[in-house]
Amino acid sequence: MASLFTFYTICNLFLFVFLFSIANHSRARQHPKTSDSLVLGLTNIRRTIKLPKISSTLSIKVSSQSPPTLDMMEPLRGVRDGYLISLNLGSPPQVIQVYMDTGSDLTWVPCGNLSFNCIDCDNYTNTTPMSKFSPLQSSSCVRDSCASEFCINVHSSDNPYDPCSIAGCSLSTLVKGTCSRPCPSFIYTYGEGVVAGTLTRDTLTVHGSADGSVTREVTNFGFGCVGSSYKEPLGIAGFGKGPLSLPSQLGFLQKGFSHCFLAFKFANNPNISSPLVVGDLAISSKEHLQFTPMLKNPMYPNYYYIGLEGITIGIGSGSVIQVPTNLRDFDSSGNGGMLIDSGTTYTHLPEPFYSLLLSELESVINYPRATEVEARTGFDLCYRIPCINNVTNAMTTMDVDDHLLPSITFHFINNVSLVLPQENNFYAMGAPRNSTVVKCLLFQSMDNEDYGPAGVFGSFQQQNVEVVYDMKMERIGFQTMDCASSAFKQLIKR
Template sequence: MAPSSLFDKIFSLFLFISLFSIAHNSLARQHTTPKTSDSLVLGLTNTRTTIKLPKESSILNLKVSSQTLDMLEPLKEVRDGYIISLNLGSPPQVIQVYMDTGSDLTWVPCGNLSFNCIDCQEYTIHSSMSRYSPLHSSSCVRDTCASQFCIDVHSSDNPYDPCNIAGCSLSTLMKGICSRPCPSFVYTYGEGIVSGTLTRDTLRVHGTTDRDVTREVSNFGFGCVGSTYREPIGIAGFGKGSFSLPSQLGFIQKGFSHCFLPFKFANNPNVSSPLVVGDLAISSKEDMQFTPMLTNPMYPNYYYIGLVGISLGTASGSLIQVPTNLRDFDISGNGGMLIDSGTTYTHLPQPFYSQLLSELESVINHPRATEVEARTGFDLCFRVPCINNITNGLALMDIDDHLLPSITFHFMNNVSLVLPQGNNFYAMGAPRNSTVVKCLLFQSMDDEEYGPAGVFGSFQQQNVEVVYDMENQRIGFQTMDCASSSAFQQLNKP
């Protein structure tokens, strides 16, 4: 998260050039318990690097539909995150968005010509991504000031202020019957900002038993965004708040699971990561290791876990004690380890991060590739010999991983997760002169005083089934071949 002074400058710039009237948005939400639940299975794609840090929290009472089902969808992998396709509107428009456990609001880019992304030059690869057109959907409606979503998306001291400015009388505000459109909003992330309007339309999702049958979810609420800062693609929020996709579908009291494919499958159209939402996601999981889902009293709608140590090499390797703020919160809600699919690499606080680098360097005998470190920005790169002079890129990445030490994360409740070898060091290019340069894909937290003390990113979650058991407030881990899991769920194309 940028320091407040830098953020103020960025935000002021955005206000100046934004096409919308804006108000600060609150990310953390609460909602009422759904009456029934089953399951859904979704599919993901890979992308994203920004750490989304908590904002102010607010309380929201939201009635969700009791008509729910299990859901299974494929997640397509791109280079910096995982993408899910949303089927919105009548007739359906397929919009690709990031699956993000670190935020609540689901939003999509709106308008074929009017969508404007500021400072997005580095994201030009996504310029061809689909956009939602409200004019081409017969079921699209603008949300009104009577909606609880409208009250909650605006973080004014008085929730009636935005709608009063929109022209709602005090009597209609108090009765919750003002039919005027909800004013435009602004929603902030760690480094990005989006501005848009609250919209409702029909969402179609796939069930777990028959992938050819879709279920219609009417009046699904989302942001129709026309202007952003460093946010080129929409987001499906999977946080605990009322705006999130699981909350609106009635699954947030059950849970969901995902199994992220490795980077080598990025942009492969034939393989998808399985995302399961509902009962199926948490059933028959008792053999998994579960760590408590920590509750941050200030930011209750984010997923926190407690890291107690890290060990290198075999199970007999010495345990590196981590600072207590990776499992504790201060009175302002700072601390804990955030688990976030929207952050690519795992981030650790200083000085512990530097200690981990020193420990790794002491047990690795390969020469450092300092020029690659300077070029890429990664902090620890080595020239690793190619076994038997094998130079087949993808095969090599898997074969020579044992030449680098394994890394085990130790979480609360005696949970030990040995990260798959491909989740630690990654080849920066093709082999040359019988060696390949591999860099540690961990990073240091930019701001150690505000927000989470650490973040467990999606790269380190590859080939791991991660289960969000909301009913029992715990998160489970189990190493798995996610490509085989995808084939089992029949998500792969022939």
């Protein structure tokens, strides 16, 4: 088995010749159903923008004398700039930290019995704890077959014979469906990163929320065992609509999930966490939220799109900026709409609308610009904000001075108005100096491309907002709330 994994590691290195020319597009399929729910753990980390990338039946067994519960939970811990889930993979379980990403389908982990090769990852590996999965240390780990539905999807093939043909199966075994060769290595692309790996099956273990003694083992869980990557040092738990995604494999895609992202100020705090809830519990008793419909994109059906109709600067009689129609509609090629993506850090808006937003903000903010900070950070609007009572703690200043800057309200389809929490707009770039603190607008412009989404609603703007993905009703709900307080109340209940 060791020689087999060595062989495929070598193959992965050769595959990197094609890293920038191959993209993956998954398709929606039918999914297994169950009435259970999961509450999984998230931590904060950083991701950059991605554009769209392009089932086997699983068994769940309860390894405890207690009856199955309707929800499951693992701790959510903050790091910075994004959100991580702890996956317990293998027999015995190996704990792997991966991004929670609503903007992709494939779940993959850094993988290698000896090493995991990550190109251009120094900026990440020097500041971020890394963990990798070792197939040889798991007694239940197997390579997926070329004939499995997951293999067909990861290779974006409409012809089920294609992956087996690539694997070297003979024509007679293809016709008879008897070829059992492993699924060929794949390449999966993101906005800036690329990964190469092999499709693998193993046991995924999740823990009960009641007292932690109830565990569930999801056998034959399909994921990418990635041995080589470019700018992708940590794994990803895909939460898209495709059959490879984590909620799809767990049988919850016909129900939904929800999350409440902690504010960045709790990054690296091991004592506080917030829930990612999957299943019935995520969507029950949520009718008080504001819901906007999920837009259906026929070309990219596995991603979550919403329609943005306008942005208001200020409260009450603030100015409303009308957005271009491509932020709420698609063209014949599936381009347009606003992608809601936990794997993209900041909200991105198209030009010239983005520049118009900047002009409106400049017209109502009278504080001095910090142009040298703008040049250093790449953010477009940075201001020197006076500190109240000469506060010297950066995090405290960030809280008490937010009211000095205008609010920003997003207006989505179906009369949904989401007033972004003030800390989701401008962020302190450091500690106060000379009774002022520099705060920058953490929005960015979309790349000037003619394809993909017109805008992206990123994770930074989703802080302290409960976001509910109601898959049954095909809608997404929003409610501002203190995610840290909510998490603390849940901890007390446990």
